Amino acid sequence: MLAIDWGSSSFRAWHLNAQGEVLATLSTDQGILGFQGQGFAAYLQNHCGPWLAQSKQVLMTGMVGSRNGWQEVPYLSCPAGTQDIAHALAKLDTELHPNVQLVPGLQYAGHNGLMDVMRGEETQIIGALQLTNMTDALLCLPGTHSKWAKAENGDIGAFSTFFTGELFALLTKHSSLAGVCNTQFFDEPAFLLGLEQAADVRGLSHLLFSPRAAVVTGQMRPEQAGSYLSGLVIGAEIQGARQALAEPGLISTENPLLLVGSEVLTHRYQQALGFYQLPCRSVSGEQAVLAGLYRLATGQSFNVSEVAHV
């Protein structure tokens, strides 16, 4: 089979044999945002042509199934388990291959009546639960739009999105903080100070001005302010998610938070979670999405030799 994770800013493909062994992989920065809604078939044919020809089925997850992607797939409502999602795979209308399917995203209506959505993370969550042999867990998937989700009996239930990654990028690239926050360095004490300040009752809107005030008054250097800002936005996310999703005792040493993502991001979040004394266990986001795609396509578990345990 051919398993594909096609997100906003990246493309990843795995060519697997019938035993679930990875024969080849391709990873590029050609996310769907660069396509302006067309040219997906040509891109896939040009880069994965031989694998397509050799695969009985192709399964794609991520923003490729969004309105701005190749073909829009309606969101499935939570709670939703692996079976629900597997039954809702959508057939892609293409002449490229007779059996290409898209994983539906999930929507969750909070108690306030407002919807939250995910696309691609549901596949990572299915994979992460399978890789760790867990059915009940709180998961954190840090990123541009971080997701925190609760799994119960293997079903994905309540989840919440946080604007963390995009907010940090916006602030350090386009805002008045760009000149006072240097993001080329990591200053641990400043990062920890940001985590500590994140609980301020005045909230994030106040805190976002504080790196600037600290630099213009000489309290911080720009190299510190960048790490401090990182601590503020990651801290605000963890504080907010914890209050909404983690009833006392849900996270413990026996039942740690599952942290799913890239090595760099999960490492940073591990530091932050440690600061708040929240036990966690990291799973590679890449392995999780592959395991999720394999599970959804075949109904079988994916075996991976190494999963980082922390």
Next chain:
Amino acid sequence: MLAIDWGSSSFRAWHLNAQGEVLATLSTDQGILGFQGQGFAAYLQNHCGPWLAQSKQVLMTGMVGSRNGWQEVPYLSCPAGTQDIAHALAKLDTELHPNVQLVPGLQYAGHNGLMDVMRGEETQIIGALQLTNMTDALLCLPGTHSKWAKAENGDIGAFSTFFTGELFALLTKHSSLAGVCNTQFFDEPAFLLGLEQAADVRGLSHLLFSPRAAVVTGQMRPEQAGSYLSGLVIGAEIQGARQALAEPGLISTENPLLLVGSEVLTHRYQQALGFYQLPCRSVSGEQAVLAGLYRLATGQSFNVSEVAHV
């Protein structure tokens, strides 16, 4: 005298006679950010030459006294009253006129040890207190970086900055919300929904994703999402400031919050404060800064015919 408010993105000058009557005014969009740190003297000579020649003194407030302005003036520490600020006016080193002074900004060290700063708003606060004959008040100055300040016995004490205006502009111009938030319309129910949601325990970082989720799931139209986002950021500011600065009973019908700013902004904030049942009274930001400059320069009260009372 010549009174000047020279901020990041605007320039305002008032030519006053010895009786404090306004003889002429000039308002342009030539804020200090467009100067790259030079050319201030030439600009002032070219646009206010005759007034300079006729004035015994020139007093300037705002970012013109910042590191990126004409000449940096150190921040004065809070609490600071009109006398303290008047004594700390800094002489500008220029051949343009023998008596040009700059108003110092203020710095305030919160209980967390981190500094907050303002430059220009202290002048508006002095003016607003004088125009309303108040000495003890909570003030809100909405804007790019909104300021909330406490005045006690006429002294400016604790204050907090909120990133509200810049955050809204960043999000609607440069973020993934740009395509889903139309800011050309004002939808009152959506704005009120934003104010209501602003108290969500997950905080602003979560809420900032909600306009996007609401639009992609068909819960909101982009014209609603823009007003909803406005309600979220203004609501987060008011909620945060209120918790930090407004002990119970501080704001009442007898002692309303002083709202100082442009007509458009104070009107929007009045709606929001009304939603939270916080009595307020609006003062024109332009009149406040003029009254403040006049007071600091002459030690006398500025008489203005009309001040909007709400």
